Amino acid sequence: MKFSENWLRQHVPTTASHDELVATLTAIGLEVEEVTRLGEGLDNVVVAEIVAAEKHPEADRLQVCTVDAGGGATVQIVCGAPNARVGLKAPLAKVGAVLPGGMEIRPAKLRGVESFGMLCSAKELGTDADASGLLELPADAPAGQAMSELLGLPDASIEIKLTPNRADCFGVRGIAYDVAAALDGEVAPLDVPPVEAATDAALPIRLEAGADAPRYCGRVIQGVDAAAPTPWWMAERLRRSGVRPVSLLVDITQYVMLELGQPMHAFDLDRLGGPIGVRRARQGESLVLLDGREAALDPGFLVVTDADRPVALAGVMGGQDTRVTETTRNVFLESAHFAPAAVIGRSRKLGLHTDAAHRFERGVDPQLPRIALEYATRLILDVAGGTPGPVVEEALGEHLPANPPVLLRRARLARVLGLEVDAAKVERILRALGMQVETVAEGWQVVAPSRRFDIALEEDLVEEVARIHGYDAIPATLPGGATVLRVPASGRVDEADARRHLASRGFLEAVNYAFVDAGLLAAWKADADAVPLLNPLSAELGVMRTLLLPGLVAALGRNTARQQPRVRLFEFGNVFTAPAVEGEAPVERLRVAAVACGGARAEQWGEPAREVGFHDLKGDLESLARLSAATLEFRPAAPAWAHPGRSAEVFLAGGEAPLGWIGELHPRLLEAMEIDDTRVVAFELDLEPLLERAVPRAGTLSRQPSVRRDLAFVLPEDAPWAAVEASIRSAAGPVLRDLVLFDRYQGKGVETGFKSLAMGLILQEEARTLTDREVDAAVEAVTAALQSDHGAVIRG
Known part of the structure; x- marks a missing residue:
């Protein structure tokens, strides 16, 4: 917000010097970004x-x-x-x-x-x-x-940086209240007497957008001299506020907006037929805006209509067909209240940035439209003449925002600030800010003015007192009270430990935006339940991510494009999917993902170089699961982004619901993401099940010797090892302490379509030595189970 210092002083008379005024603005939270002194050196x-x-x-x-x-x-x-x-x-x-x-x-x-x-x-x-x-x-x-x-x-052009909650300071008069409170002054009364109608000329108004447009005021002024020059004093104030004068009618609406904070629009009445309406746009409608561009509309936009024809994009910009020019003789003035939710993001969607949208997105005083309309009418009549009609106002009272009373307790104020502020000063500050204050036993019952959308909680009032009283007047004290030590839960692996573990395996942690490009999710075929953003930062960040992998693989691609052939990245983060019931919050899940490409080992001389593969990443994932003593199972599966035959779903041992996926990415997906000439392996799964563990308990180690039996079985090639392992452990029973797969063979001596798996069974009892008969019985049970379950035979 940029404004003239002299203009501000007109609303809040003060003896404070220029430097004191600038320092006060920053001290009360209206940070001054730039000051341009005007009029120095004009002697002679x-x-x-x-x-x-x-x-x-x-x-x-x-x-x-x-x-x-x-x-x-x-x-x-x-x-x-x-x-x-x-x-x-x-x-x-x-x-x-x-x-x-x-x-x-x-x-x-x-x-x-x-x-x-x-x-x-x-x-x-x-x-x-x-x-x-x-x-x-x-x-x-x-x-x-x-x-x-x-x-x-002399004067000064002052530009302040406003936080999104201070929409009331998008007008000079709104700033004046804060300055008056800080400098112990008073805001000059705003004298805007109603302009009496001199004609019955009027346009009827229809509101059809409910809470999106709960108030609309309009007035006809006939016989206006639109070619009259903008008064010198008005043009100068506009220039010092960063606005270049254009023409009288446009300049007056801009002037009222800068002074009061209420955006307005002037239509050429001769190009309107009426009635004037406000409704949601219909799919396929379009509107040529003031800047000449044609806007394609949809039901997400709010439009002002003339006989149901869109003539303005409500809260954003007017239409070219009904604009005022220097030949305009009859004017229809608009002053309305549009809800922030109905305007926010609409101008950005069209690639626009307008002063009106900037204000409506943050909230404009719903009680201001009629006052602004009367003020603009008086300015037009004084400069350009004309005959005013009556003010026509339509309002949906049930949809107009209201500020409920908020209780500010003395004890709470003192506790939060760490000091006692004199009760009379608290009351003076709140009244100077335009609030209604009633003293009660506990403190003050406060009703904020309609322009202050940001006052809803007791803490908001505490903040108002603090910033006007002065942050520098609040003593700096260390927090008191005892420090509570929290012991890490034994039944859960700490996330930091899991991160450090993956880092120890050679991975680097990545942090990506939770917002992604909808096109990226579509390429992964993972956009079915995506949650779109109403007000995205950019078109490339339009939806919430449903997977971590798209962003992580994109980061891998940026690294390989910059001559990094071996990349290993992981990420912990939330993913979001649309709720089952409309209106509820999106469903969030904490997940872990990792990607790798390039060499299985960093460049070295000790062993032959080879490319990273499925089993390398599988080993990394299993080592992560061992932190919680979880046992994972891998079952063949190929989602849309996976290479067929080189990927699997991941389950907890014996579980029915998959935790996630591991495997190699599909070459076509890598080509679409411009990652060429490299194999990329990845996994992504829910993290919470991997962090939960049983409380560790001490146990005894057996002093009895173990017995190892090495066996080789010929099985069908499509028999998965996870199923084979489950059969062996079930058949051998509790005497099986460990199972080692040490060879897989296909070739001479093994029939086509089959494979040979060689494994070692390590058998042990805790209290006694196993006999040969017990060992043989266990081996026979394993052999029989594999033959029954998988058609396996012992390899000769």
Whole structure:
């Protein structure tokens, strides 16, 4: 928000100096980002009128002007400005003046003709960036008047940085309340008497958008001189607020918005038929906006209609067909309240940024539209004339926001701030901020003004008292109370331990946005339950992620594209899916994912180089599961993003619901993500089951010797090891302490379609030594189980 310091002082008279005012704004949370001092160095700069102008005898682009500098004295000036002409009033820097840029004015000769001063542009005076010609002053400005007096200088253009909750400070008057509270002053009354109707001309209004548009005010003004120039004082305030004057009607709506905070719009009445309505746009509708672009609309947009024809994008921008021009004679003024939820994100969706949308998105005072309409009407009548009709207002009272009373307790205020603030001062601060205050036994019952959307809790009032009382007045004290030590739960693996474990396996942790591109999820065929964002940061961050892997693989791709052939990344994070019942919050799940490509080992000399594969990552995942003593099972499965035959679903041993997936990514997916000439293996699964564990208990170690029996079985090639292992453990019973698979063979001696698995069975009893008969019985039971379950035979 940018504004003129003098404009602010008009609303809150104060004796504070410029530096004190700027410091106060920052101290109360309205951070000053930039200050531009205006009017310094304008001594000896006066209003002058060109009374004669002749062509320079030696230069085509120069004129020799005779100017009246006041008091009957004339001065000869050589000027090259294209708009220099007889009758023009412009600033004259007299001999001896030093302009804001440091230029000192001295007598000079230009191509042999003497010049005693300089006629100035706005840029040379430091009041604007326009250097295209002389600054044209009002025709009624008296010659010889000091420019500082005419322009209301000195002044300063102050730009403040507002947090999203302080929408009330998007108007000079809203800022004035904070300044008045901080400087122990009062805001000047806003005198906006209603303008009586002089004609019955009016347009009926229909509200069809419910809570999205609960209030709409409109007024017809006929016989307006839209070509009248914008008053000098208004144009200057607009310029100092960062707004370039355009035309009278547009400038007045901009002026009212900057002063009161209420966006407005002016329609050319002759291009309207009525009635005026507000409704949701329909699919397929379009509207040509003021900037000439055609906006494709859908039911997410709110539109203002004329006889059901869209003529403006509500809260964002008007339409080109009904815009006011200098030929406009009859005007329909709009002043409305649109709910933030109905406007937020709509301008960004169209690639726009408008002052109106910026305000409506954060919340505008719902009680302000009629006041702003009366104020704008008075300005138009004073400058451009016209005949006003009655104000037509439609309101849906049940949908208008209301500020409920909030109790501020003395004890709570003292506890949060750490100091006692005098009760009279607390009450003064709250009243100065425009709040209704009633003293009660516990403290104060406070009703915030309608412009303060951010006051809803007791803590909000505590913050108001704190910032106006002064943060620097609050003592810095260490927190008191005993520190509670929390012992880590024995039944859960700490997430930090899990992260460190993956890092010890050679992985680097990545942190990606929880927002992703909808197109990226579509490429993974993982967009079925995606949750779209109403107000995304950008089009590339439009939906919540349903998987960690798309973002993680994209990060891997960025690394390989930058000459990193061996990449190993992991991420812990939440994924989000749409709720089963509409209106509920999205479903969140904590997951872990990892990706790897390149060499299985970092570059070394000790063993032959090979590319990372499925079993390398499977070993990393199983080592992570061992932190909680979890046993995993892997069952063949190929989701849309996986390489067929090289991936599996992951289960807890004996479980029915899959935890996630592990395997190799499909080459077509890698090609779509521009990751070429490399194999990428990955896993992603729910993390919580891997962190839960039984409380560790001490046990005895058997002193009895173990017995090992090595067996080799020929099985069908499609028999998974997980199923084979389950059969062996079930058949051998509790005497089987460990099972080791040490060979897999296909080739000569093994029939096509079969494989040979060689394994070691380690058998042991805790209290006694196993007999040969018991060992043989266990081996026979395993053999019989494998033959029955998988058609296996002992390899000869």
